[in-house]
Amino acid sequence: MNILLKNTTIVDSSNKRLHLKKRDMLIKNGVIDKIASKITPPSRTKIIDHKNLHVSAGWFDSSVSFGEPGYEERETIENGLKTAAKSGFTDIVLNANTNPVPDSSSDIVFLKNAAKDSATSLHPLGTLTLKGAGTDLAELYDMKNAGAVGFYDFKSPIENANLLKIALQYAQNFNGLVHSFPLDTKIAGRGVVNEGPVSTKLGLKGIPALAEELQIARDLFILEYAGGKLHIPTLSTSNAVKLVSEAKKKGLDVSCSVAIHNLFATDDVLEEYDSNFKVMPPLRTKKDAKALIKGLKEGVIDFVCSDHTPINIEEKRVEFDNASPGSLGLETFFGILNQIFELETAISLLTKGRARYQLETPSIKEGEKACLTLFDPMAEYTFVKKDIVSTSKNSMFLERTMKGRVFGVICNNQIVN
Known part of the structure; x- marks a missing residue:
């Protein structure tokens, strides 16, 4: 052709x-x-x-969810990759939030085979723990050999600090990338939005910034002790940026990302109780959004992602408290990012990140x-x-x-x- x-x-x-x-x-x-x-x-x-x-060189997205297997009504792999291609993405990292979750080499092979004839390349994450339950490590080495680019219990924090330590130590044997979602569940409780004046006004339970920052501080201490490669997905607070910045100055092998919606929207948009604005981590404040944008410009935050999360209508058209978190992000990624940054910066952000996942970076x-x-x-x-x-x-x-x-x-x- x-x-x-x-x-x-x-x-x-x-x-x-x-x-x-x-x-x-x-x-x-x-x-x-x-x-x-x-x-x-x-x-x-x-x-x-x-x-x-x-x-430009093809765009890369480090956090995309579909549904297949298990949640095909949300999104199939075929249509998800079509969506990614039409949105400009030639490579996507697929989150491990299907049913069953990919926690073995055969699961990774299934995902790779389902995407092998597509214009957009799919790079799957495997779960860090068996069944994503947070108890025992999954078959990390076998999954890496099958094509997994990292390990992540999607949006589920690693509550057992020793498990994270062991994972970081073990993954060093094959240069594996461990993901740790930044949330202390005891502090977050049953919160659904950012804790602050808006949550108080709307009568919604809040998730304080402290819940994110405590977990990040813990994870970075463990990384300093154990070594290895750690990725912290979807930061959302200004102090989280400071914590990662200090860790990088120490020479720790840590990277992090931010979701596009946390750069653009704040908790002020929740006035209508629209469940499409319910995401995890939650939309924060203008101060946080400014700090996240500054973190991207300064290179503290390594890349921006869509955090594309299809959710079917039955799980969104319910009371805000009971709605499943997540928003689509692929189709609007460029149209939003291009408003926040100058074109050259936007394209730089859209084309970076592959190296962290040991993927080849295309050139023109x-x-x-x-x-x-x-x-x-x-x-x-x-x-x-x-x-x-x-x-x-x-x-x-x-x-x-x-x-x-x-x-x-x-x-x-x-x-x-």
Whole structure:
């Protein structure tokens, strides 16, 4: 298959010769064949010539949930990967929150095989513990050999400190990446939103920032003692950023991420008791959002993720207290991120993170495999239900203005647009 991108602006800050230059790009059989000011297409070539077409290396998302197996009514792997591709993502890390959870090598093989013919590559996480129950370590080494890129009991904190210590020590034998969700459940109690003036006003039980920060402080002490590689997913508080910053200054091998919605929305939006705004960790304050954005700019927070979590309607159309937490994030990721940061910073954030998961980072060079995202950074539109590709429709960004439209991806010798 031949594809010609006409008059496209290349966004690649690692390549000063091409960065922000307009070029034609010819792709033959999945490989970038030629980049030049003008290219005459060979016969039987698909020509892509969108107004204000931009291209970057394919985007990466470190926290995506689907449903299959067990929750296919939320999202199948096939439609989930289609959603990711149409949203601009060529690589996603899949969370371990299916039924049953992936806690063995055969589970990882199933997930990899289910995604093998897709334009978007799926990189599964295995659970850290058997059945995600937090008691005994799962088959970490076998899962790593089967293709797991890390280990994570999704949104379930590791309450047993000794278990985390042992996991970090054991995973060093094969360079495994241990995830630890930052929540002290005793402090959080039955909270459902950020603890503060808004939770008091609305009469909702609060989760104090302390619940996140205590767990992070504990985990970092254990990491300093045990060694190993630790990833803290979806920070949400300003003091959490400070704790990670201090740990990195000590030389600890720790990384962290933040969900896009925690940069954009705050607990002020909860006035209508809309369960689409119920997420975990909860939406915090403007002070927290500013600190998270600053943490990304300074490199303390390693990457931003969609934390894409499809939830079916029966679990959202209930009282706020009883609703399942989670919001869609893939379809709106770029349209929101592009409002918070300048374009070059946004694209840098969208293309970083693979190295932490020992994945190859794509580049825009002749002779390299084409792994590209196509987009228009200036297009503005209102995000409505018909724009949702996911099976579930639980997006907190409905009726919001988006800045930037994604045309699709070219990857794995396929095009999705």
